[in-house]
Amino acid sequence: MGETNPAAAESLRSGKFLYIAEKPSVAREFANVLNERMTKKNGYTEGDRSIVTWCFGHLVTMSYPDVYDEKYKQWRLETLPFLPEKFLYEIIGDKGVREQFETVKGLLLRPDVARIYVCTDSGREGEYIYRLVRQEAGVKNKDERRVWINSQTEDEIRRGIEEAKDLSAYDTLSAAAYLRAKEDYLIGINFSRLLTLKYGRTMADFLKKKWCVVSVGRVMTCVLGMVVRREHEIRAFQKTPYYRVIAGVDMDGMTLEAEWKAVEGSAYFNSPLLYKENGFKEEKSAAALIASVCGKQAGDLVFDKDKSTPADIKADVSSVQKSTEKKRPPLIYNLAELQNDCSKMFKISPDETLKVVQDLYEKKLVTYPRTDARVLSSAIAKEIHKNLNGLASLSNVRGNVEEIIENGWHKGISRTKYVNDKAITDHYAIIPTGAATNILPKQPRLSVNVYELIVRRFLAIFYPAAVYQKIAVTLSAGSERFFINDKFLKEEGFLAVMRYSFSKEKDAEKDAPAKREALAKLRKGASLPIKSFTIKEGETAPPKRYNTGSMILAMENAGKLIEDEELREQISGSGIGTSATRAEILDKLVRNDYLKLNKKTQVLTPSLQGEMVYYIVKSAISSMLDAEFTAGWERGLSKVWEGTLGEEEYYRELKGYITRRTEKVLAQNNTEKLRQAFSYAAKFYK
16 A cells, blocks of 8 residues: 555544444444444444444445436337446435435545445455445545455454455456446346347237236346256156166175176177166066076066066176275365255255355354355465364364364365365355354254254365275176175265264164175185076156256356266356355246245246246347356456456447347247247146
């Protein structure tokens, strides 16, 4: 900031410091840390040196088009596209919001306020909230500092205040925030009006409604497309039955299952009768294989109701391969991963998960939740012993914490994959602070369970990998090969900390130790009796419908649903929407009756109306349904934040896109094709 001139220095000595938070609850935490005798006023508190005030989330919003010109009040095609060069803003109409804005404005402009500390949430949206307030309040020539914190503990708040940077250091973040709002505003207004005016009547006539609005959003429409396309895949899917052959092998009085595969040397290698290498398209082919191995005719076999037939032959052990496999602890939770696990474990929506973890954050129990990062920063890694020490008071993980500290496993954490400054944009992963654990017994059961998820995932990163013993046995019966593959836990590693108090663990196989011992003794050349053969029928399964958790993950990975944990670790880049907005987008699609949500299973399916909107958008502005294209806009915003893409250039691209698509739709004449698509879709809905 350069040297402080004498007048400014005197102002700082004699003036007051104003702290502006995003919510009243956060303001209270800052007031407590300031440790002054504060007097409650209307909308703020004040002490000898400090003033603390707050917003109610957003106090300012973008004005509707008719504020620009009365002609935009009526939806008409000739007024599109609507692309203002200068945007208008206004205070939100709620009386309480207006009163609080006037309070905040008065404080921001008070002559005795020498410095403003911006304490809104540390992220793009929090930045936008304050920038709009200062813009509408007309703040000029004030010393403004940005407080950037990762939790609401006293130490973190103090650090944030001490290390607060000049607000100008976050100008590119502010630019990205303004552009994101403009983009959503312009795409929503232009394309919703355009498609409603062009096709709303056709849609309404089909549904026998007075009128229908085709609601379009940059992210919302893309997500709708993902759900509808998945439904189309399920409808088009045709089940294919297949038949596997399983040999019941006797080993020390124990029956083990060995699966047949048509490997090289088999009479069925590359046979057209196969469904993949381990099954047949028809049951009679499987029976013929069993007969040939037993030296019988297929007609001589007698199968019971379970499609099992006795046998009395020997199989030779042609190979025994042993190996070990290591499974490392997963990366730490970001919001998307936590929402996915909460959807699976507790059957709650992403929005409910966000509310729970936000409450845990405000109670100082966890760090900032709206994060996409799954790693720690090198700075927090140096202080991680504080978090661990705080968790030692929790009876259900005390032993784990003591084990970590006793072995010094936490000391080398900065050299692992769990610490990576380059993988963090604004906040590191969600971890327990170690503070305020005494209030846990008073929290709702769901909050305690979500907190336990976060704690155990965090503690797991300090543990060694789990080690499995893998055994692969190949049996030969004539020219055919049967395979036994098994895996046993050899060293528990991090799995020792992943036993949740709320889960009902399945009992391990009673004969697992005996089975492990028998397999371990097997040697090449041994001969084992086959006592039976069984034909197991299966069928191919259709793609799974998205549930709220898997959809959040798919949004994070730009439309790709990646189930494998380690593969997800390798994916980088911006997804669809942000950690702060994804839950609300799903909620809005359900509210609009474009998607149906089964609250018990959290499964998402399209409604007829949602599928009709999908067809309209596909025929008119198909790029809105493209996950990679939509993620590209988010990557562009990230570049603006990084300073590698100019604000004007981004806005020019946005205006060009909206203009071109509007012109294309205005020239279209495809109503009849849409009616046919609507009729097709209606067959699948009651």
